[in-house]
Amino acid sequence: MEKVELLEAVQKEEENIIRWRRHFHRYPEVGFEVENTANYIAEHLEEWGLEVAKNVGRTGVVGFLKGGEGKTIALRADMDALPITETKETDYQSENIGKMHACAHDGHMAILLGVAKVMAFHRKFLKGSIKFIFQPAEEGPSPGGAAPMIDESVLEGVDYIFGAHLHSLYPVGTAGINLTNMMASTDNFSIEMIGKGGHAGLPHESIDAIALVFRMYQEIQLMVSRNNDPLEPLVISVGTVNGGVATNVIADKAVLTGTVRTQSKNIREKIIQQLEDKANFISESEGGRCNVQIERGLPPLVNHESSSLMVKNAATKVLGKEKVFILEKPNMGAEDFAYYLEEVPGAFYWIGAGNKEKGMDYVMHHPQFDFDEKALINGTKIFIQTLMDVWN
Template sequence: MSQVGKEQVWQQAQEILPWLIEVRRDFHQYPEIGLEEFRTQEQVMRYLDEMGIPYTKSAGTGIVGLIQGARPGATVALRGDMDALPILEAEDREYRSKIPGKMHACGHDAHMTCLLGAARILNHYKAELAGNVKLFFQPAEETVGGALPMIKEGVLENPKVDAVFGLHVSSEIPAGHIGVKYGQMNASSDDLSIIVRGENGHGAYPHSGRDAIVIAAHVITALQTIVSRNVDPRRAAVITIGMISGGTANNILAQEVKLTGTIRTLEPSVREQVKERIQEVAALTARALGGEAEVTYEEGYTSLINHDALVDLVKRNGEELLGEQHVRINELPNMGVEDFAYFAENVPGAFFHLGVRNEETGCVYPVHHPNFDLDERSLAVGAAMQALNTLVYLKENEQR
């Protein structure tokens, strides 16, 4: 790895840990929802300016930094997402969110911090780099998805990206550990909307109308048979109805009920099968009860599929940096979604989990929880891992 070894990377990551904690806490106190990350963008640009790293804006509130090595070579991209969640933070810690109803409950404050830490380490050694490093500060992962807009704006070109790495915090993995997953890591998603229509009538004379609430209840129940009876049990699928609304008064049969939910699948063929069956089951169940159902979908994120050769690289680096016992190999994919998938769909990519759990300090709550927090020592691990992933990849792909 040129003249830079893992010991140097680890030492520098430990030396900048106080700075990493300060950066993370600043992000944490001023969370911003997707496509509203204006202050966050300004802060990231300020840090890059301090490092002397050039950058351009992307996808509105996103940023692409560029570290150019002294010699030609491959180009590695590192990604950190920027947005927060509409959650009221519960704990009254000193760095609690100052924006009521908004919180970095998914750890994106840590993701940005690890990326800045990796940038600081890599920029320190840029005279020894053969190749380039792109820094993707991506907006709106939790909402509309910022990865695709960045890709459409050309962030994977000029210079062309050869490999991309990303990480996500995990409160299931102890701090000081990482988790890797070969192949498929996350599911695809589709938003589901069903309008069930009946006919108004007096609640005391139910035979005078068609109760859309009763019809909707049967539709919801029937939908559950799709996963249990239509999808091969050796394959995964989830259908969740998360919201139901309808009716105008307690003594009037509802004329219309709206159901909204989410579909999660791992395979394209299962994704299409589930969508087709939802259409059939909803329409025919409603018709059998004298009503009708209109189904619409809004396509969500694609599946995240890691490239095994890059997962091998992350695993090897984790074992060398942290010790073999501190690297967890996850056997099962996650039914959650992650728009890093689009980067990995266009160029070889590897996404891994950064352990942040510490039971002694109460860092045990899952992401998207109002009590979520992380062991901040993990910031040095994340920064070191991303710097090491980059250095090793560039060294192994150095032009001779």
């Protein structure tokens, strides 16, 4: 980090950052119902002299730290936990049964508080301004918490936005970023085939809805393997198939549901249209009909390359060249940070937080999930170094 004084200040806050993380972990809240978490954050930001807006996008918190005439940079942390019962025993284990920070959002909040406190007490380094976005409902309900905050002008005046995610499958002390395409869109579909019920012994007098559904299932496999460029990431997964009421009755209705994930806006639209077209063709060809419902989810998360390179350079200064990786393959998970990147330049990246020797290598959303808290100080330093680099 270029500023030795800031580096030393971050190190002095390490115990506080860990303490904040463990507080959040003990008292997880889910979805938009994060009032206690939001109040805790707002109280700290106000104590440090930031301008604070509450109830943004329902329960979001925004802290604003005014600086010089340079760029205004937004940093985002997600606040919500998951409806999971934690099974790992620690002295900071969740006290809200059935709720758990199993996706490191407790760490994200603690990191952002660390950046806020350090910068609030070292304002001479503020060549520009910082907007701290604490967002609810990253895990849902759909469409998540980012869109409502954007609708309430959280990005007004923002020149860049950066976000990070602690990752237990990357070793602590590392960082990784995709220069452009990073995470997938996610849309859900439900296709109901409507036929004509009848006696199992007289199939020619009926229109078998189950047969129509399985024809549609086969077509979906061909959409991926034969209709899509094999170099373009695409996943179509059928999660449920339901139909029929008895062994001797031909079903008049059957339904399959699933999800579509892709890295491309164009492919996303193409696949959704193909699902509708193929369902209509299959049902009508047998004298039946269909009902196709598409639940639009998140868009693809696409980093801005110049912003990604800023993060890479900042992380390299903090962790060392050999510890920072440009990731070639995108992740087929989804993140509503994508909405911010549709509005302003920025980047989203991974901070290594795994430690196999300590048993901290469970995948996110697992009831035993945990991470090495050394990653918290790394995340704080990378954010601050990024701020310094953008302003310089």
